[in-house]
Amino acid sequence: NAGVTQTPKFRILKIGQSMTLQCTQDMNHNYMYWYRQDPGMGLKLIYYSVGAGITDKGEVPNGYNVSRSTTEDFPLRLELAAPSQTSVYFCASRPGQGFNEQFFGPGTRLTVL
Amino acid sequence: AQKVTQAQTEISVVEKEDVTLDCVYETRDTTYYLFWYKQPPSGELVFLIRRNSFDEQNEISGRYSWNFQKSTSSFNFTITASQVVDSAVYFCALSEAIGTGAGSYQLTFGKGTKLSVIP
Numbered sequence: 251n252a253g254v255t256q257t258p259k260f261r262i263l264k265i266g267q268s269m270t271l272q273c274t275q276d277m278n279h280n281y282m283y284w285y286r287q288d289p290g291m292g293l294k295l296i297y298y299s300v301g302a303g304i305t306d307k308g309e310v311p312n313g314y315n316v317s318r319s320t321t322e323d324f325p326l327r328l329e330l331a332a333p334s335q336t337s338v339y340f341c342a343s344r345p346g347q348g349f350n351e352q353f354f355g356p357g358t359r360l361t362v363l
Numbered sequence: 364a365q366k367v368t369q370a371q372t373e374i375s376v377v378e379k380e381d382v383t384l385d386c387v388y389e390t391r392d393t394t395y396y397l398f399w400y401k402q403p404p405s406g407e408l409v410f411l412i413r414r415n416s417f418d419e420q421n422e423i424s425g426r427y428s429w430n431f432q433k434s435t436s437s438f439n440f441t442i443t444a445s446q447v448v449d450s451a452v453y454f455c456a457l458s459e460a461i462g463t464g465a466g467s468y469q470l471t472f473g474k475g476t477k478l479s480v481i482p
Contacts, residue, residue, distance in 0.1 A: 283469065290372075290474065290475075291474055291475075292367070292474045292475055293472045300467060338406070342408075351413050352410075353410070354408040
């Protein structure tokens with residue numbers, strides 16, 4: 251199993267540009283999450299999904315959108331990039347039952363200039 | 364609201380020293396889980412341990428041990444005989460119930476403690 255994969259690993263955007271961060275997991279996990287990590291800070295939840303077709307906002311959803319058309323994929327969309335969105339983005343997944351741990355992808359480092 | 368406090372921003376120790384990383388949490392949930400993750404310089408997040416709110420037994424795994432004390436809302440992490448490879452940022456996290464499904468939760472993270480082990 252590849253686990254949780256994220257693409258791209260690095261990206262530089264100009265203010266106002268749009269992009270999609272890709273996240274795929276091959277573990278048939280129901281739950282998927284998007285977090286952002288700012289320097290010197292812990293991770294903050296952007297959006298999460300409890301299964302295909304079901305998504306909901308986390309703590310910091312403004313400026314982002316998500317979709318979950320399949321169990322495997324959970325892309326994160328930035329519509330109008332702003333410097334405040336410069337961060338490292340982590341996707342995570344976990345099985346649906348119990349309070350088991352979340353498995354994280356390697357992260358995407360995004361810079362908005 | 365949930366809160367996780369890791370008061371130690373950075374710690375430096377000399378190799379082979381023992382080191383304890385502190386974690387204090389706040390929650391109104393009666394059932395919750397606590398986690399520790401390691402983030403090495405390469406950037407990925409590595410799961411270390413999960414502990415539920417009903418199990419206050421200490422856990423030991425090799426050089427790692429965890430002390431969970433519900434009375435003080437703390438879940439501290441000790442590395443014995445530290446090694447250079449232990450250098451990383453360590454995050455404590457708390458489950459927060461979301462939605463109504465059983466086991467439906469998000470993680471609230473502390474800001475992390477950066478551990479540097481000097482050879």
